[in-house]
Amino acid sequence: MLHYLEQDLKSGTPASRTLIENVSRRSFLGGALTVSGFVMAINVAPAGAREALKSYPTGAAGMPHGVITDPKIFIAISDKGDVTIVTHRSEMGTGIRTSLPLVVADEMEADWTRVKIDQAPGDEPKYGNQDTDGSRSMRHFIQPMRQCGAAMRQMLEAAAAAKWNCDIGQCKAQLHEVVNTESGEKLGYGELAQAAMSLPVPALETLKFKSQDEFRYMRKGEAKIYDLHDITTGKAIYGADIRLPGMKYAVMARPPVVGGKIKSVNSEATKKVPGVEGVFEFAGPDAPPYKFAPVGGVAVVANSTFAALKGREALEVEWDHGANAVYDTETYTKAMYETAKKPGKVIRNQGDVDKAFAEAKDTFVGEYHQAHMAQAPMEPLVAVARIVDGKVEVWAPVQSPFGARKDIAEALKIPIENVTVHVTLLGGGFGRKSKWDWMIEAVHISQKIGGAPVKLQWSREDDIQHSFYHTTSVERIEMAIDAKGKVTGWRHRSVAPSIVSTFAPDSGYQFNIEYGMGFADMPFEIANVRCENGEAKAHARIGWFRSVSNLPRAFAVQSAVAELAHKLGRDPKDMLLELLGSDRVIDPKAAGFPEDFWNYGEPYPEFPINVARLKGVVNLAAEKAGWGKTLPAGEGLGIAVHRAFASYVAMVVHVKIDKDGTIRVPEVTAAVDCGFYVNPERIRSQMEGAAVMGMSAAAYSAITFKGGAVEQSNYADFQVATMANFPQKVSVHIVEPKEGHHAGGIGEPGVPPFAPAFANAIFAASGQRLRSMPMGDKIKV
């Protein structure tokens, strides 16, 4: 996300220009290696590669440091035959630390039980892009990882051929050994390791990829996650579990309002707390944009976390709250509704919307709202830092270790070579940990204590009150309906403070990434469409939250469809299919998409909006959920579909209302078309989790501001779904990929369809239409 932002902000050349160029240069991809040098080159389909994996370009080429395909970087084999596979993406619960190495192991015919996984430090020139967000890991790295594995397999076979002095054609790698198909002799990977590793890496053109029937691990879902035993025995190492000799413990008091400054500090009482060793003041950034800079405040350093926390409690700090003290959720929300009533900046224009509305027989208007949210991963932010001889070392649960490393070097004005960032397991991330403000804090504190190792621990209160918040929004949808009940016009106005405000002077308007998430890319076959963006200035740090703007957009668009169905007396699923229209790949130009339309960073021809796939998951989810079945009074089904991160997910939510109005979700049926997939078991767990996080957003979670400060402080008032009320059974149906349907994202796309399907089900069960998230988990009875 950050990368796209920076690209967009630099130069006035929107990120997507690259994409459009790629699109127009598509005809060159058959053989030219010239498009964008090395990175592009490895994505080009070579004439000689086996049909089993036809290379295709992805957005990885446009990411900083692209991809690396050198097996010697990612694979090591000991002479005993133990295989170590490096994983360069961060593990925050998706299972990527298992799934990508599994791809390598499969292609190289390694025995998974003999594979160890090594977590790479932040080093993108060496490993390729490491920014683990945007549901990109599988999308961007399945090809490079297959390439590494296949190359290593061929190197092992070549090494065996040399040993046996035979034709390589009779050497076949098979589960950690190479077999001589003529003589029946075998050589283990350990015996071949040295020779294989000294061979040159075979070129992509010469690689023979496995075909699907040869897969040992991919697509099977049988391998357990790598850290499973450690997690269940308390041995897994997360950020706070790093312990260094002589390590100090720190916490910070931060300005309650972003942009606020310290007026005065009285630390007398703090210094008397046994164990407290130092109190340090830090200035925050002078003025917005705040980017990922620490917000400043007062650090308390002690010999235990307890003493540090006690010391912080004893602090007396007076703050100058600054300009954002005006931020008041109630007033702001009202203003957003008002703004959405008026024309905004036109983002997408197709046909003649005004005419459609002027000639309409009937119209529909729906206004949908969502509150701010904090990501609130289970593991609060934490980092351990030390500085030895001018060299900084940081351990943290971070989604983007190289981005953090760059910024730490910049903050300390030292060369990047003098900064090392180690990645621990992440106790959840959801976007919060792809910012690194807290890591810079930790380094600054270590600097104050002579470089001694220090663990900076954020409390849950810190996490809730100093996040980069999911935006708050009003999405207003209007439809023009003709005499036959056909929708002839669609006008969607989106009003929400933008993520851009965190990085650049705030224009009050969104940018292409935000309007590419379920707004300008709305897929319905309606002749006249206009998407407008109304102004909303930010007064908090706005950041990305799992699935970002897709959340409010899917909620609005998919709720509106069910509302329209009700108005016209139609079945909501049939209405949805009718609006989706004919099976087609949407032509962004003909559909009036903006010039700088952002397709999740992917080249459009390879990852287009394919309406047949949207309809496919709608039909699959409906069929599996028994859509149309008769349910007892107080129960209902709701359906929604959404494309995000190049994947398609439909959900049917079954709602059951208790006598006291409590909304229960006995079942969710999800249909997922994420193209080529590797680990169906983790896809299921991501969908189960997405339904729960979807329910948290739909029913419970809200961050509100008063006087510029966040009103919530912990899970007691920033609520999330618990076992007391959650989607109890999530059935996941994965679509078998068709040729050319490349791996899409999985971490995020499951979240957006939940809320609208939930709201639509509540309506079906009770006749009550809820249009504001969080909706609560009780309706009026």
Added chain:
Amino acid sequence: MPTFTINGESRQFDGDGDMPLLWYLRDELGLTGTKFGCGAGVCGACTAHIDGEAVRACVTPVSAAEGKKVTTIEGLHPQGDHAVQKAWRELSVPQCGFCQAGQIMQAASLLTKNPSPSDEEITAEMAGNICRCGCYERIHSAVRLAAGGV
């Protein structure tokens, strides 16, 4: 000076008796399996046992353990093969895993008190343990599975 056992080893604590057990376990003993999630007794990430009963270590002062047996995830079973741990692995419960030690300790304490809990009893017992990744369905099933094997 409070004395107690931690995972079978006897210990003496000479610090501030108000210190939450959580920080004593983590910072002083290096038993980092017990996690800090909220510090306010509302998430369950820090769940450990005192005399076999689940407690929230973040709001339990060390002094409350006086004369008692403290068990953490590291001491639940010598090989990590408690029925609950095995069930957790069998069903691949964790996503990020951060809440899971607390979940497992909560479930183990439930099964000691009530070896065959009903679905509702499982829900009621586990409702105070938040999993932000949303593994509740598998957690619930794993407790049931472990109950079958206890």
